Amino acid sequence: MKRAVCLISGGMDSLVSATIAKREGYEIYCLTVDYKQKAKKEIESAKKVAKFLKAKEHLILNIDLSWTKSALTRREIKIPKKAKGIPPTYVPARNTILLSLAVAYAETIDAENIFIGINSIDYSGYPDCRDVFVKKFQELVDVSTKKTVEGKKIKIEAPLLYLSKAEIVKKGVELGVDFSITWSCYRNTKKPCGKCDSCRLREIAFKKAKIPDPLIE
């Protein structure tokens, strides 16, 4: 059975992305990084997602990134209600760090595919969510691992890259995904704050898809 490493954040995109892998017949190996983000609930959601996917394994790595300059990691940097350009919630090199760990995992378990839920359409302005990032990371992987240099492949799969957030919701529903187990809010409040960029993007997505958000209802 072919194996896939699926990066799982606890949010809706990585759940849909990994569900696509599951439906394509991969054995699922989930990877989550607890980087001391403010929204600790993400980790609990990631565990539920791994369970939902019937993952063969769920590797949760503790990597303290609280020293990085980001509104998601530092108490003194506030999570803004609305931000222009690259917002303060950007975490330096986060997707590069996550994918490099996923590559190490893929090499270790001999997986040929890595699924990541990044999306370049309705995204938060993070440079490491764009298609050029995926392209350049793939080129890097092709020359830098034992596996790839010896002729095998490690392919970065970003099946949501060109979907709108509403299309992601629809895709998820179509695949029977349970969005109630996910957490998108940047805050660690009891209920999603509804004000941060991530909450707003999610709200618009469900509205456009004409589907109620089970986390809100």
Add this chain to the structure above:
Amino acid sequence: MKRAVCLISGGMDSLVSATIAKREGYEIYCLTVDYKQKAKKEIESAKKVAKFLKAKEHLILNIDLSWTKSALTRREIKIPKKAKGIPPTYVPARNTILLSLAVAYAETIDAENIFIGINSIDYSGYPDCRDVFVKKFQELVDVSTKKTVEGKKIKIEAPLLYLSKAEIVKKGVELGVDFSITWSCYRNTKKPCGKCDSCRLREIAFKKAKIPDPLIE
């Protein structure tokens, strides 16, 4: 004062590489990753190196990579005396992980340069020590961070890339480097084992440079 992030492993190459940065007038920010390698002594050496460099800061990150398939991390995989091709001491995606963390650090402290002591001449056969790796990582950085996308630079500096190991020794002596504080052996023995690939490469380097190794004498 311009800042440089210097990846410090505790070995001789990263010490020489960082000393070059120091002599070029950078304020030094050291980054070391304790990834649960067998040779724990590396971390103690890295601390001595940071002190030798009078580093402004030494960030030591604990990232458990004991799950990766490598002779440097797993007890059941033996460190070979001599290996052909890409040896079992290769740690999956190690330099990609290290550099991605260095990029996050550089963005956080607003450093424009990252120094890494990799060397493509007398190296251990690791694919992520070659010049094509540095080239591709640079291309990735150029498109993936807030800093680079907003027009600033993060440049990967690998000043030892095209030097032989003997030339690195000579360069170090020329710069007044104290090699006695470094640790190259893959094992955590009291004295270097003298048998592993890393010990052998070091031995040959000092012999060719006609300089005694202070760690051996």
